[in-house]
Amino acid sequence: MKSIKDLEEIRKKTLDTINLRKDQSGIRVVVGMATCGIAAGARPVLMSIMDEIKKNELADVVVAQTGCIGMCRLEPIVEVYRPGEEKVTYVKMNPSKAIRVINEHIMKGKIVDKYTIGAEEK
Amino acid sequence: MKEISLHILDIVQNSIAAKADSITVKIVEDLTTDTLVIEIIDNGSGMDKELAERIKDPFTTGRKTRRVGLGVPLLYDACTRCDGNLKIQSERGKGTTVIAWFKHSHIDRAPLGNMIETILTIVMGNPEIDFIYIHNYNSKEFRFDTREIKQALGEVSINEPQVLSWIKGFLEEGFNSLSGGAEK
Ligand SMILES: Nc1ncnc2c1ncn2[C@@H]1O[C@H](COP(=O)(O)OP(=O)(O)O)[C@@H](O)[C@H]1O
Ligand SMILES: [Mg+2]
Numbered sequence: 001m002k003s004i005k006d007l008e009e010i011r012k013k014t015l016d017t018i019n020l021r022k023d024q025s026g027i028r029v030v031v032g033m034a035t036c037g038i039a040a041g042a043r044p045v046l047m048s049i050m051d052e053i054k055k056n057e058l059a060d061v062v063v064a065q066t067g068c069i070g071m072c073r074l075e076p077i078v079e080v081y082r083p084g085e086e087k088v089t090y091v092k093m094n095p096s097k098a099i100r101v102i103n104e105h106i107m108k109g110k111i112v113d114k115y116t117i118g119a120e121e122k
Numbered sequence: 123m124k125e126i127s128l129h130i131l132d133i134v135q136n137s138i139a140a141k142a143d144s145i146t147v148k149i150v151e152d153l154t155t156d157t158l159v160i161e162i163i164d165n166g167s168g169m170d171k172e173l174a175e176r177i178k179d180p181f182t183t184g185r186k187t188r189r190v191g192l193g194v195p196l197l198y199d200a201c202t203r204c205d206g207n208l209k210i211q212s213e214r215g216k217g218t219t220v221i222a223w224f225k226h227s228h229i230d231r232a233p234l235g236n237m238i239e240t241i242l243t244i245v246m247g248n249p250e251i252d253f254i255y256i257h258n259y260n261s262k263e264f265r266f267d268t269r270e271i272k273q274a275l276g277e278v279s280i281n282e283p284q285v286l287s288w289i290k291g292f293l294e295e296g297f298n299s300l301s302g303g304a305e306k
Binding site: 001002004005006007008010011013014015018033034035036038039043044046047050053054059063064065067 | 123128131132135139192193196236239240242243246247270271274275276277278282283284285286287288291292295
């Protein structure tokens with residue numbers, strides 16, 4: 001059985017790693033979490049992003065949620081911000097596409113063109 | 123929505139948008155009265171009585187990006203299709219309570235679905251909000267309260283990956299303790 005007391009241990013361990021984590025990447029991944037996004041599958045997309053980030057120990061990548069981006073028919077939408085680069089908007093996402101974006105764009109800096117809004121609008 | 127837990131995630135977004143710093147979700151499943159009741163209680167900005175009455179109707183919204191609000195009307199529709207209903211109590215400056223209920227055994231009722239993902243999504247996206255979840259299944263009760271977790275964590279944030287993993291495990295145990303009961 002899990003107990004609140006477990007958190008004391010986690011607290012100690014995490015404090016050590018936080019202190020080591022000085023090189024912030026400045027990368028932000030933002031998932032649209034309004035009604036149309038939620039209905040289209042934003043929640044499992046967010047879950048797969050969190051799992052992939054944990055699996056690859058990308059502790060310095062910030063994952064955030066936002067309200068309506070105003071393009072309901074293109075949901076789920078994921079935006080990626082990297083310092084010094086323009087925002088990239090990925091549309092009609094699902095968990096496996098999201099994992100690919102983490103592996104290629106976040107980890108290797110390679111935009112997955114075919115999932116971007118630019119490719120969709122063509 | 124395919125799951126009631128998705129409606130809950132969506133209705134909680136309204137509380138977040140209303141700048142609540144405390145949100146409680148309470149679920150009561152009572153098989154003797156054949157009801158499923160969901161309450162979402164926040165201490166956000168609230169709204170006028172008149173607006174609270176109107177938002178069940180899909181041709182109202184507080185936002186400007188889209189002409190019609192969708193979230194509340196969708197839940198209202200889901201409830202009324204299942205011999206249930208939806209009520210909103212709100213007061214400006216105090217907060218809002220949304221109560222939605224369903225006939226538990228109604229053939230059209232969506233499953234509760236993955237409540238764990240809904241709770242994790244809320245907690246990780248809003249580490250500063252106190253979130254309390256109470257689930258009552260035939261008078262067995264499970265509680266989850268981020269205030270207790272934050273107190274134990276001190277200066278460590280609740281959305282650290284290790285903490286979220288612990289929360290996920292804690293929730294899994296909690297939901298298992300309610301069942302072979304609470305549906306998935
Ligand atoms: N918990 C709440 N606190 C304050 N205002 C709310 C709350 N829930 C709903 N509202 C108001 O009702 C409107 C309609 O809500 P909703 O149907 O979810 O559509 P949307 O969120 O897309 O506007 C909101 O824009 C807001 O003005
Ligand atoms: Mg809404």
